[in-house]
Structure formats: C-alpha cells, structure tokens
Amino acid sequence: MSTELSRRGAVVLSAVCLACLMFGLEISSIPAILPTLERVLHADFKQLQWIMNAYTIAVTTVLMAVGAVADRFGRKRVFLVAIAAFGLTSLACGVARDVETLIVARFLQGMSGGALLICQIAVLSHEFQGGKVRAAAWGWWGVIFGIGLGFGPIIGGAVVATLSWEWVFLVHVLFAAIAFVLALGGVHESRDPKASSLDVAGIVTMSVAVFCLAFYITQGPDLGFASPKGLAILGVSVASLIGFLVAEKVSRRPMFDFSVFRIPAFSGAIVGSSAMNLSYWPFMIYLPIWFQAGLGYDSVSAGLALLAYTLPTLVMPPFAERLSLRYQPGRIIPAGLFTIGAGFMLMKFGSAAAHADWTTMLPGCLIAGIGLGITNTPVTNTTTGSVSSDRAGMASGIDMSARMVSLALNIALMGFILASGVLAHLKSVLPGLDGAQLRLMAERIAAGETVSAPELTGPVVHQALASGFGWVMLYGGIGVWIMAAISFALFNARPVRQAEVQCTK
Missing domain, CATH: 1.20.1250.20 (MFS general substrate transporter like domains)
Known part of the structure; x- marks a missing residue:
C-alpha cells in the first residue's frame, strides 16, 4: 500500500478491499463450480441460471436502498451489518444440501453483497477525500476488485479440485470476520444530514420488473411465451416498470434522477x-x-x-x-x-x-x-x-x-x-x-x-x-x-x- 496512507487509513483500506474481494469472487468464482453443482445437487439448467441470477437480482434490489439507509443511519453501522450478513449468508450457501436452499441462500447473499458494495464505495469516499492518498486508495480498490473478478474462475476451480464446492462459499466466513474486525476499529462513522426517507415505491417496482422479466425468459419454454401464464408474468414486469417510472417522477427523493x-x-x-x-x-x-x-x-x-x-x-x-x-x-x-x-x-x-x-x-x-x-x-x-x-x-x-x-x-x-x-x-x-x-x-x-x-x-x-x-x-x-x-x-x-x-x- 502507499506509504502516504496513515496506519488507520491502511486499516480502513484493508477492510474495504477485503469486502470488494469477497463481492467480486462471489460473481466470478461461481461459474467454475456450476458443472459440479449440477452433478452433486442434481440441478437442472434453469436452476443453474438461478444460482447466478438470484445473486445479481438481489444485488440490484438493494443497491439504491442501502445507499439511502446508510446515509440516514450511518455508513459504518450499515457496512458492519453488511459484512456480518455476507458472512452468515455465505455460511448458509456452504451448508446447503439441495439446489432450492442454495438459490434462496444466494438471494440473501446477494442482498448483503449489494449492501457491501455500496457501503464500501461510501466509506472510501468519506475516509479518503483528496490528493494522492485518495488516488492511491481508489487505485488499490480497483486492483483488488479486478483480482476478485479476474481470478475468480481459477480460484473456484482450484477450490473444487483440492477441497470441495462448499469452500467456495465457506471461505467468506473467515474473510468476513477479518473485515468486520478491521472495519470496527478503523472506519469513522458518517451520515448525510439531508437523508430523511427511502424511495420504497421505486425499490419495489424496479425489483419486481427485473425479477418477472428474468423469470419470463428462463421459464418461457416450459410455460409457453404466449401462454396466459407467460403473458401475465410479462405484463406484471411491464406494469412494474411503468410504476417505477411514475414513482421516480413523483418521489421527493428518487433513486433515479432522470434529468x-x-x-x-x-x-x-x-x-x-x-x-x-x-x-x-x-x-x-x-x-x-x-x-x-x-x-x-x-x-x-x-x-x-x-x-x-x-x-x-x-x-x-x-x-x-x-x-x-x-x-x-x-x-x-x-x-x-x-x-x-x-x-x-x-x-x-x-x-x-x-x-x-x-x-x-x-x-x-x-x-x-x-x-x-x-x-x-x-x-x-x-x-x-x-x-x-x-x-x-x-x-x-x-x-x-x-x-x-x-x-x-x-x-x-x-x-x-x-x-x-x-x-x-x-x-x-x-x-x-x-x-x-x-x-x-x-x-x-x-x-x-x-x-x-x-x-x-x-x-x-x-x-x-x-x-x-x-x-x-x-x-x-x-x-x-x-x-x-x-x-x-x-x-x-x-x-x-x-x-x-x-x-x-
């Protein structure tokens, strides 16, 4: 790390980088173990898709909401909750014994992962506010995030070959414990005094729209794309998207400022x-x-x-x-x-x-x-x-x-x-x-x-x-x-x- 960072700054940066490493690995290491999950858990093709989709949809669901919650109740507090939740949900993924449980656990892991992602950005922005120190901090964050995404496939494959698929998830229990201790001792608390409310309508409508469209695409061949059930699901997605656009127009504190x-x-x-x-x-x-x-x-x-x-x-x-x-x-x-x-x-x-x-x-x-x-x-x-x-x-x-x-x-x-x-x-x-x-x-x-x-x-x-x-x-x-x-x-x-x-x- 840069010699310009203070000791406390190095602790904060270590916590944030460990958090971004966990988030990146849980996106990129899972594809390498999908064939193993298909064999061990008897997952079919659509279930394998949902093992990935459950995580990404859940991340999308909470991104904007957690940012508002952290601004209102404290970024350090929410960051610590997100780290702990990511560790617990990773444990749930690792001990899952059927594909349905794993998909549910992946959704919960994705919610905590989305919170982890948005909080680490907020913490970095507050802790490193200018000059070469800020550039060094963001530079290290980018490198570690890239390592998590870039080396995830080989890490996932190596873990399956040497240990078992469960450890692709269980290793994050240890990472989360270390990150929690570092963040607890190093990160300063910060809030946005202007934050007063959440855009609940925007959060709900966008989440429903994305989920229904993904469900329609994956389940369409079985349901029938033009069947009443298929068209009903697509209709809910379209209606939710329209609802999201309306909600963002009328909200005092919208997730999306379309201007x-x-x-x-x-x-x-x-x-x-x-x-x-x-x-x-x-x-x-x-x-x-x-x-x-x-x-x-x-x-x-x-x-x-x-x-x-x-x-x-x-x-x-x-x-x-x-x-x-x-x-x-x-x-x-x-x-x-x-x-x-x-x-x-x-x-x-x-x-x-x-x-x-x-x-x-x-x-x-x-x-x-x-x-x-x-x-x-x-x-x-x-x-x-x-x-x-x-x-x-x-x-x-x-x-x-x-x-x-x-x-x-x-x-x-x-x-x-x-x-x-x-x-x-x-x-x-x-x-x-x-x-x-x-x-x-x-x-x-x-x-x-x-x-x-x-x-x-x-x-x-x-x-x-x-x-x-x-x-x-x-x-x-x-x-x-x-x-x-x-x-x-x-x-x-x-x-x-x-x-x-x-x-x-």
Whole structure:
C-alpha cells in the first residue's frame, strides 16, 4: 500500500478491499463450480441460471436502498451489518444440501453483497477525500476488485479440485470476520444530514420488473411465451416498470434522477455500462461449460483457460485511462465495446474450428478481455465525473444498477439462446425424436450434463454445444456492436451546453 496512507487509513483500506474481494469472487468464482453443482445437487439448467441470477437480482434490489439507509443511519453501522450478513449468508450457501436452499441462500447473499458494495464505495469516499492518498486508495480498490473478478474462475476451480464446492462459499466466513474486525476499529462513522426517507415505491417496482422479466425468459419454454401464464408474468414486469417510472417522477427523493440522462456523456457511459453486462460478464457464466463439456477440460484446466478471458481486464485499465484522457471517453468507450464484439466473433470462429481447443479460443478471449479492460474504468469515471459532485453518489448507483439489471437479464437470455441453439442442432440431426424429449436433452447438454442416449454420440453432443455456443457468441458480438453504436451516437448527440460543462467541473 502507499506509504502516504496513515496506519488507520491502511486499516480502513484493508477492510474495504477485503469486502470488494469477497463481492467480486462471489460473481466470478461461481461459474467454475456450476458443472459440479449440477452433478452433486442434481440441478437442472434453469436452476443453474438461478444460482447466478438470484445473486445479481438481489444485488440490484438493494443497491439504491442501502445507499439511502446508510446515509440516514450511518455508513459504518450499515457496512458492519453488511459484512456480518455476507458472512452468515455465505455460511448458509456452504451448508446447503439441495439446489432450492442454495438459490434462496444466494438471494440473501446477494442482498448483503449489494449492501457491501455500496457501503464500501461510501466509506472510501468519506475516509479518503483528496490528493494522492485518495488516488492511491481508489487505485488499490480497483486492483483488488479486478483480482476478485479476474481470478475468480481459477480460484473456484482450484477450490473444487483440492477441497470441495462448499469452500467456495465457506471461505467468506473467515474473510468476513477479518473485515468486520478491521472495519470496527478503523472506519469513522458518517451520515448525510439531508437523508430523511427511502424511495420504497421505486425499490419495489424496479425489483419486481427485473425479477418477472428474468423469470419470463428462463421459464418461457416450459410455460409457453404466449401462454396466459407467460403473458401475465410479462405484463406484471411491464406494469412494474411503468410504476417505477411514475414513482421516480413523483418521489421527493428518487433513486433515479432522470434529468442526468440529458447529459450526453452520462447517457453514453450508461449504455456502455449496460453493454459490458449484455456480453462480457454474463458469458463468463457459460464459458466454463464450453471448456469443460465442450472441450473436455477438468475444472482446474478450465479455470486456467479462462484467465485468457479475464487477465486483460487487470492490465488494461491504466492504459485505458491514458487513452481516455487523450481521445475522450466518447471515443474510447464505444471503441472498447467494439473490441469486445470483435472478440466474441473470433471466439465464435474458434469454437467452430474442426479441432477446437483452448488455442482456437485464445485470440477471441484475449481481445474480448482487452475490450472490457479498455471500457470498464472510463465508464465508471465518466458516469460520476459528468455530473455535479453532489450527484456523484446517485450517478454511481445508477451505473451499478444498470450493470446488475443488464447482467441478471442477460444471464437468463444467454441461457435461453444456448439451449435453443443446442435444440435446433438436435432437431436437424435427430428428426425422429419427440420435441419435448429433444428439449429436455438440449437443456441437459447446455448445462454440461452427460446425457445417456443411444442417439447422442460424442460428436453429436460436441456439435450441438458448438452450435449453441455459436448462437450465444453471435448474440454477444452483434449485441455489443449495436450498443457501441448507440453509445457513440449519445456521446455525440448534440454539443454540450455551458450548463453541462459546469456539471463536469
């Protein structure tokens, strides 16, 4: 750590960095153990999706609410509660003996994780308020957060190989205990005297809208997308979204101040924030399945292969910051998104190679990771830097909410696309089988499960997986390219007026 930090500052920074490490690991290490959970807990494809979605939806549910609670009742107090809750819910995940219990525990863990994330940002902002010390603190926070996200897959794979899947969760009980002691002794209490109420209507309506849409996508094939039940769920989602928009318009203290979207730089950056979670991050949930079920690697080898996808996100941010200062975020963010899309297209070609392996996937994985590394830091800096300082916390909350909502929905959507691609291939090579039977096979193959059937030879399963993943990679590539174009258009929508210039100062 920087020598300019005081001893107490180093304690605070250690607590915050440990908290952000826990949060990052619980996103990125879980994909590596999904094949194990499928086998040990007998989880089906949709349940595997919900093991991830329960966490991300819960994070989104509490982000803005916890920020308001912490401002009102004390950031240190809520930070300590969040740390303790994260440790307890991690324990609940580790001792779960069926997939339903694990999903519920993951939802509770996600709620505490969202509180952990928003509180650590508030604590850092209060404890380190200027100069080189602040830059050093935020720099270390970014590095540790990147390590949690970047090395999570190999850490998860190594833990499963050497211990058991439970320890991917149980290790956070120890981490939380250490972070709690550090925060208790080092963090100063702080409040916002202007905080007086919560936007309960906004919290509830946004959460219901996201949950129902994710449920509709994942359960649609079974319910029927056009069935009365399916349409009813979709209708609740749409109605809740409309309710959210109305609630934010009439609330005295709204979660979202929509006036900031009039600032081109803010709107362009938020689109970039959503685009990363349309493509790069949700695909990390499914990439281990391709490496293990598609290419035949064990969990450790799959984790090592995933480093090509994640390591560039650690080394690129300093370079991205220099590029952003020289060429402006309005060019760098869309360029980074375009690079992610190019990586997805290369991965698609690599997965379709005659002898696909990690070397054919390597160029696409590296380029997608480089694109993410170029985009991520400028997006965060632009969302908070394009508004006035008193709106920075709200802008950060919108940024994080956009990321988590996009991530939750695209985990569900990519899973649907993957299973649909596998099913389409099976229909073409096994036309005589019943449609319901083929769909069940497709879902099990998409989950990485070994399916015993005379018709399903090794080559058929591999080609079906390659087809499904090809669809997903095509979606990720084209989707992020479209978002890159929208981001670029928003950044350059109109000249920045003088009032907007003042907001950036």
